[in-house]
Amino acid sequence: MAQNKPNKLAFLSMQAPPGYVAGLGRGASGFTTRSDIGPARQASSSASSAKKDKDEGRGGGDDEEDDGRYQDPENETGLFAGTAYDRDDEEADRIWEDVDRQMDERRRKFREQREKEEMEKMRKERPKIQAQFADLKRGLSSVTEEEWAALPEAGNITGKKRKAAAAREARETRSIAIPDSVLLGNAARNVVESTVTDDADGAASSVPDGAMTSLTEIGSARNKIFSHQLDQASSSSSMASGSASTVDPKGYLTELSSVAIKSNTEIGDIKKARALLDSVIKTNPKHAPGWIAAARVEEVAGKMATARKIIQQGCEQCPKNEDVWLENARLNTKDNAKVILARAVQHLSQSVKIWLKAVDLENDPESKKRVLRKSLEYIPNSVKLWKELVNLEENPEDARILLSGAVGAIPMSIELWLALARLSTPADAKKVLNEARKTIPTSHEIWIAACRLIEETDAKEALVDKTMAAAVNALRKAGAVLSRDQWLREAEKVEGEGSPMTCAAIVKATMELDLDEQDRRTVWVEDAESARDKGCIETARSLLAYTLKVFPDRANIWRQAADLEKQHGTRESLESLLERAVTNCPKAETLWLMYAKEKWLASDVAGARAVLIRAFDKNIGSEEISLAAAKLESETGQKVAAARLLERARIEVGSPRVWLKSAVFARNQGRKAEALDLVRQALAKFPTYDKFHMMHGQLLRAGAADGDDDGGATGADAASGSNNPSNPSNDKNIKAAREAYAKGVKACPHSTPLWLLSSRLEEEAGIQIRARAILEKARLLNPKNDELWSESASVEERSGSVAQARTMVSRGLQECPTSGLLWSQSIWMEPKPARKTRSADALKKTGDDARVICTVARLFWNDRKIDQARKWFQRMVKADASWGDGWAWWFKFERQHGNEQGREALREKCVEVRPKYGRVWQEVAKDASRPDRAIGEVLEATADRLEVVT
Structure with a gap:
């Protein structure tokens, strides 16, 4: 319902x-x-x-509250409408305001928390647009410029605009049959109306009968005529003279394709520039740059006729500006440019640029000379014009005559005086320079030229020095004082021009300028190093020579000068310098040894021996000189003389190193018993010298105590004995060596090599427990020692306990976190997939440690990455060139993957560097069976003993 x-x-x-x-x-x-x-x-x-x-009607709340809410306090109604607002009321209102404020402060925390929660809730329900697309905006940072450029244009997809665009597209794409009347009307648009409408006077003009008024017809006729001319030109190649055609029909299209076509943007820019510059030249017609810019705009637009017209107007408006005339000449042909410059000379006869441009337009030298002579009539004091005219003269005598006239016209030109001196004979050049010096007393270039002339003619160093000293005094009197740095630059410049005497004379004459006496030596040495770094060797040599003349007793300066001569001088100059060095510094052992070594390298053994004898006389009791003399005799085959020198050194010097060298020499000669006796005598004198304890144990292990002068057991016998535990002599030798090492570690508890030798002896005897105990005791006495931790891990690894070896390496890294030795060992203990990660960690912890870098190179080697491995080996050598094992690893790599040329280059580098340490390197270098190995042989032998880990 x-x-x-x-x-x-x-x-x-x-x-x-x-x-x-x-x-x-x-x-x-x-x-x-x-x-x-x-x-x-x-x-x-x-x-x-x-x-x-x-x-x-709304049913809204209490009436009294609403009325009070909107009630004006100044116009109260009701019970208090008739009362007055006094101070008590004001104070009461203030108190209530304070109460309201305090209550508001108490509720502010909860209110702000509530507002924040409401805001977060609202943001979650209705997030902002920028928050929704925040992740997409972050992704836009990786977009390249090419990707931006490839983005398509966004279309209009909004309601009305989309419909309008669709309707417009439909209108543009639909086709409608066009009536013939429209076509005829459009065709009539191309007709040129040449009829002018009646003007105010009623005059009119009409097109002649038969004239063509359609632009289309005109273009078509023009193309037909042009085609006919091309055909006629191509067919007229065999004319009366039989000359070739000047038009290439095939190359014509190629030439047209090379014409630059202006884009709409360029055309718009040209129009803007044209309008702007047109305003400039009309506002200020006497502004020459405006005319030049306007002409160049037309040139860029391809309108050369307009450009020439504009620049011609500029010449008429600014006849006293040379840039306008030069621009006009540039824009015109050569013949027209000559006419333009001739007109320019009438207005600017003193412009050097215009005359030089006119010279450039001439083809033959005679015409150029004629223009230059004409220019000198107007500008006789132009150095440029005189130089151009002199350069055109092929006959030196004619050029000298011209320069004579030039210096007469321009007496203050230093260039012309110097050019005249260069073209004159030595006698005339002296006269010219003297006259130039009188004319220009403030020119130091003339004085330097005079010194160079003396050097080239007389080659007397004293005269050059005297002339330069006079030059400095004369310039000081004339007020043309140059600073010391400026003189040094002049010296370097003169050295580059091939005048070493003049360079040295400048240095000698100006070294004392602007320097305090206490700073001279330091500044001079620094200047010499700076000149050497610049490649100015003669300047550095002169600086050091003068410094040594003032400070002849400074051995370090003599050493610096000797190094310079060794690299850039001859052997004779180096020996001469070293002779003067040892004469002035007889107590400098380094200079004596360097002098003797240079004699030895020059195959002058007698000279080297004589130098060492003189050095020993000047430095009685010198350890270095005594050992050098013994080494010289030993390596030249004079073993007896070397032994006598060492015996004399033990008596006169008596240092631990002399005793050690004596024992090593005896051991290398096969006299192990004598070597053992020397070691024992040395231990009595120097009980805390660890190398004596190491050598003592090695000799006892080799059986030197039971041998004769020939060395007792040979190396082969010792080796076989070590492999046969049941051999009584072997047990005896091990026991004696054990006692020697025990005394050694007790006397030298901080000697790491002693502990290592003692541990290896026990390991060789098959007692791994004792080897571990020795290493543990060594670690307690020498904390944070990476070699001891590495040896402990190696003992465990050789005994077959790989897990315990890893534990030892980890404990070692806790004590020595930056040890490259332990990190390298740790990398090889890792499985193959984890080695790269371990290598990265090792590089971060150790930096550029050579052992870690070598390990990385070997990893690349195992992965057959040859180029990367070679780069890392090169980086290893730069990190530490003294580590011999690294060189041996690189040489082993080159044996497998390199060529003979690369191996030879590597061997030469190693010989030049002379590595000093390395576990396998030192074992090979100090092998008693081959004591005289060269560095190259040690390198090859070390590479043979290295084991490749896979």
């Missing part, structure tokens, strides 16, 4: 509520007429009652 619908217009028949004013909500107000009974209601009262009725 359908319900009755309420009548929406029922209110019209109802009685209006009390106080109702029609239109009050829209701003209307009530009014009364004279026919109304009672006074009319005020607008405010009506508004208040209407407001009240409205609130009652």
Whole structure:
């Protein structure tokens, strides 16, 4: 059953509520007429009652609260309407405001927390657009410029615009049949109307009969004529003279393809520039750069005729500006340019640029000379014009005559005086330079030229030095004082021009300038090093020579000068310098040894021996000189003389090193019993010298105590005995060596090599427990020693306990976290997949440690990455060139993957560096069976003994 619908217009028949004013909500107000009974209601009262009725209709809250909410405190009504607002009321209001403020502060924390939670909730429900696309924006940072450029243009997909675009596209794509009248009308558009409408006077002009007025027809006719001319030119190649055609029909299209086609953007830019520059030249027609810029714009646009016209106007407007004339000449042909420059000379006869441009336009030298002579009539004091004219002269005598006239016209030109001196004979050159010196007393270039002339003619160093000293004094009197750095630059310049005497004279004459006495030596040595770094060897040599003249007793300066001569001088000059060095510094052992070595390298053994004898006389009791003399005799085959020198050194010097060298010499000669006796005597004198204990144990292990002068057991016998535990002599030797090492580690508890030898002896005897105990004791006495930890891990690894070896390496790395030796050992203990990661960690911890770098190179070697391995081997050598095992690993790699040339180069580098340490390297270098091995042989033998780990 359908319900009755309420009548929406029922209110019209109802009685209006009390106080109702029609239109009050829209701003209307009530009014009364004279026919109304009672006074009319005020607008405010009506508004208040209407407001009240409205609130009652809404059912909204307490009336008193609502009235108080909108009540004006200045216009109170009710109980306190008639009271006055005094200070007490003001204070009460202030107190209540403070109370409200404090209560608000107490609730602020909770309010802010609530607002924050509401905001987060709203952001989750309705996130901002930028938050939604934040991850996509971050991804845009990796987009390249090419990808940006390849992005397609976004289309209009919004409502009305999409519909409009679709409608426009439909209109553009649809085809409609066009009437013939439209086609004829469009064709008539191309007709040129040459009829001018009647002007004010009523005059008119018409097109001649038969004239072509259509641009299309004109273009077609022009193309036909042009084609006909091309055909005619190509067919007229065999004319009366039989000359070839000047038009290449095949190359013509190629030439047309090379014409640059301007884009719309370039054309727009040209139009803007043209308009701007047109305003410039019209506003200020005397502004020459504006005319030049306007002409160049037309040149870029390809309108050369317009460009020439504009620049011609510029010449007329700015006849006194040389740049305008030069630009005009550039834009025109050569013949026209000559005419233009001739007109330019009438306005600017003193312009050197215009005259030089006119010279460039001439083809033959005579015409150039004629123009230059004409220019010198106008500008006789131009150095450029005189130089150009002199350069055109092929005859030196004519050039000298011209220069004579030039210096007469321009007496203050140093260049012309020097050029005249160079073209004159030596006698005339002296006269010229003397006259130039009188004319220009402030020129140091003339004095330097005079010194060079003396050097080239007389080659007397004293005269050159005297002239340069006079030059410095004369320049000081004339007020042209140069600083010391400026003189040094002049010396370097003169050296580059091939005048070493003049360079040395400049240095000698100016070394004392602007220096305090206490700073001279330091500054001079630094200047010499700087000159040497620049490649100015003669300047550095002169600086050091003068420094040694003032400080002849400085051995380090003599050494620096000797190094310079060794690299850049001759053997004779080096020996001469060393002779003067040892004469002035007889107590400098380094200079004596260097002198003797140079004699020895020059195959002058007698000279080297004589130098060492003189050195020993000057330095009685010198350890270095005594050992050098013994080494010289030993390596030249004089074994008896070497033994006598060592015996004398033991008596006169008596240092531990002398005793050690004596024992090593005896052992290398096969006299092991004598070597053992020397070691025991040395131990009595120097009980804390660890190398004596090491050698003592080695000799006892080799059986030197039971041998004769020939050395007792040979190396082969000793080796076989060591492999046979049942050999009584072997047990005896091990026991004696054990006692020697025990005494050694007790006397020298901090000697790592002694502990290592003692441990290896026990391991060789098959007693690993004792070897571990020795190493553990060594680690307690020498904490944070990576060699002891590495040896401990190696003992475990050789005994077959790989896990224990890894544990020892890990413990060692805890004590020595930056040890390259332990990190390298740790890498090889890892399985193959984990070695790369371990290598990266090792490089981070150790930096550029040579052992770790060598391990990385070997990893690349195992992976057959030859180029990377070679690069890492090179990096290893740069990190530490003294590590011999690294050189041996590289040489072993080159044996397998290199060529003979590369191996030879590597061997030469190793010999030059002379590595000093390395576990296998030292074993090979100190092998008693081959004591005289060269560095190259040690390198090959070490490479043979290295074992490749896979």
